[in-house]
């Protein structure tokens with residue numbers, strides 16, 4: 001069984017898992033404070049004969065403190081999160097040397113278009129494969145997402161990457177895999193009755209393996 | 224002690240010559256309308272629950288015939304085995320019934336109607352006939368939605384959020400009439416809420432009893448007032464969007480269909496512009512009623528009454544500028560994501576203030592754990608978990624990972640079930656005597672509370688864990704994915720807990736119905752509370768007061784040194800009290 005985030009396999013896992021942990025600690029403190037406080041009060045101040053409650057309408061100092069602390073924490077969290085957000089999803093976040101792959105979603109499959117030997121999409125040597133995303137390790141990849149019919153969502157949990165795929169929009173998302181292996185792409189936006197089986201695989205290869213695979217796949221595609 | 228056990232409506236001097244139909248069906252009495260909402264929305268709560276049980280069967284025991292599933296037609300569950308197309312109808316209709324036909328009418332339809340005139344001291348709503356229509360439009364909307372479960376190709380299938388273009392084109396969803404009925408029904412719901420909201424706002428502004436200044440209003444009334452403003456502004460947007468969707472579905476306008484020049488994200492912006500204020504419509508009244516109950520149970524004034532009011536106002540205001548947090552990965556401009564993140568994080572602050580003030584209210588109190596108080600304290604304990612999980616999702620990079628997973632499902636159930644529904648169980652128990660003149664059973668109420676608290680947490684807490692592991696929402700069979708297969712034992716655990724949670728609700732329903740006939744006669748002021756409604760006999764008579772009471776103080780004067788008892792009603796005149804400046808309005 002699994003009690004934590006999925007294994008880490010992209011460069012995003014560092015900042016995202018770190019942020020997750022930081023928020024878990026902050027909220028964990030708040031959680032313990034409130035729940036322990038509640039239980040303490042429940043026991044300590046339960047009704048007993050002859051007692052009267054302490055008559056008060058509040059305390060401005062206490063209220064200022066417990067407004068200010070969350071406010072400062074939230075603003076700080078916003079600033080830190082935004083720093084990573086801009087790196088991950090910002091409008092200029094996609095590295096210039098990112099390797100392009102076209103991903104086209106339709107009810108209920110994924111079509112991956114590879115750039116072929118020239119490394120560019122939209123040229124004559126492109127070829128398309130269903131439900132298999134092959135990428136080289138250690139190199140930024142930009143997936144160019146398009147949808148045929150309804151909204152789908154491109155999601156690879158081990159990469160912590162997710163981007164909706166919207167009909168009528170061309171959306172780019174990038175990531176960089178760090179560990180060779182096989183992973184799964186899930187559709188994470190309800191897209192119809194076959195939503196649950198709209199699954200594909202990601203194969204992360206070393207650069208040599210990738211080049212070899214590319215040669216062979218291009219050959220097979222041209223036959 | 225003023226415990227007058229008045230039982231019949233006849234205790235009132237108004238001569239009541241309304242026919243049965245005028246009295247109980249096409250009634251314009253705010254209390255009867257509230258009770259009508261109560262019965263109908265409790266029924267829909269049951270429907271929503273039954274749909275959830277079927278989902279949990281499929282997730283816990285995928286592909287196995289569901290006990291009793293044999294009664295379902297071939298198109299839904301042949302041999303009792305749920306089909307994928309039926310599963311997504313279950314997902315869609317569960318969310319739709321719970322949000323629009325259970326929680327929202329229970330909070331607003333029932334309690335805005337029942338409580339506002341009683342708590343501000345007036346005879347009825349400002350527009351009683353509009354009020355009646357607010358119920359009947361809701362009822363028609365509910366019937367339309369219910370009927371969509373029985374049409375040939377089934378109910379709507381695009382989730383309660385109804386994302387286009389899946390919802391807009393029948394060839395995408397595979398359902399036609401069901402999708403259209405959803406849109407029609409939502410238009411009725413919108414109309415109902417708009418009519419109701421108009422009424423609540425007008426009544427609170429104009430019809431307060433002498434001495435009932437703004438800052439002497441109970442927090443329940445404040446929160447219902449602000450909720451009504453949200454409803455008045457948000458529901459027209461939903462209705463407009465639903466009309467556009469209906470046009471797409473039946474006359475091919477293609478507003479939301481990119482294949483013909485429409486825009487997919489337009490729906491999401493419209494829906495969430497309504498949808499986020501909507502989630503506050505679903506929590507603010509609960510917060511208000513919990514505040515009343517906690518002050519009563521603690522026998523202490525609300526800690527920081529004014530900041531509680533400002534927090535409600537702040538939440539309602541900020542609630543308009545956070546809708547984009549549902550769309551961080553939708554393809555929306557990521558820079559907008561940054562600003563929606565900041566506003567969302569800021570909205571956690573007034574939520575925190577409210578939580579600390581509830582705790583402040585309990586601090587050094589003299590806590591009475593009657594059934595409503597148990598639910599109110601559980602509300603605080605559970606709402607905190609939902610509010611804190613909201614922070615994970617507000618942080619955009621983290622949301623990129625957990626969006627549309629079970630983490631979201633956990634969050635929304637911690638705020639809506641742990642929050643709103645617990646508050647509702649408490650509120651129903653609390654005001655039941657004023658509605659029906661009888662008390663619900665205390666021991667059975669406690670049994671129901673503890674079992675619900677236990678099974679509720681067993682059901683929803685583990686969803687945080689499956690969500691963290693990446694399990695997507697709305698999957699018919701997660702085992703399609705290798706990385707989700709090891710989580711099956713957790714899903715089985717959740718399903719079994721959910722069945723037990725559902726079974727526990729039988730206790731509540733039986734207690735509710737049984738007490739209607741056999742419950743203990745309610746005294747006038749069973750909880751020793753300060754609100755104006757407790758100056759009336761139980762049940763409160765038609766027209767409420769002969770002559771409306773005068774208000775001398777705020778609603779939370781518990782354990783005041785001015786009184787030997789530990790409560791001091793708003794309507795009780797002490798020798799030191801002066802008459803309010805405004806002349807009392809004579810009874811009519």
Ligand code: HEM
Nearest residue numbers: 502505506548549571574610613614616617626627635638
């Ligand atoms: C501290 C306060 C809160 C914060 C920071 C917060 C934050 C969020 C965020 C960021 C999302 C979107 C997550 C995603 O889809 O990726 C969300 C979803 C949701 N929230 Fe909250 N929330 C808060 C309180 C509430 C309350 C009080 C309610 C209702 C009573 C509520 C109900 C919901 C619902 C129903 C959804 C899911 C909608 C859907 O996709 O079906 N939230 N919340």
Ligand SMILES: [Cu+2]
Nearest residue numbers: 152187191198
């Ligand atoms: Cu899909």
Ligand SMILES: [Cu+2]
Nearest residue numbers: 499502546548
């Ligand atoms: Cu929201």
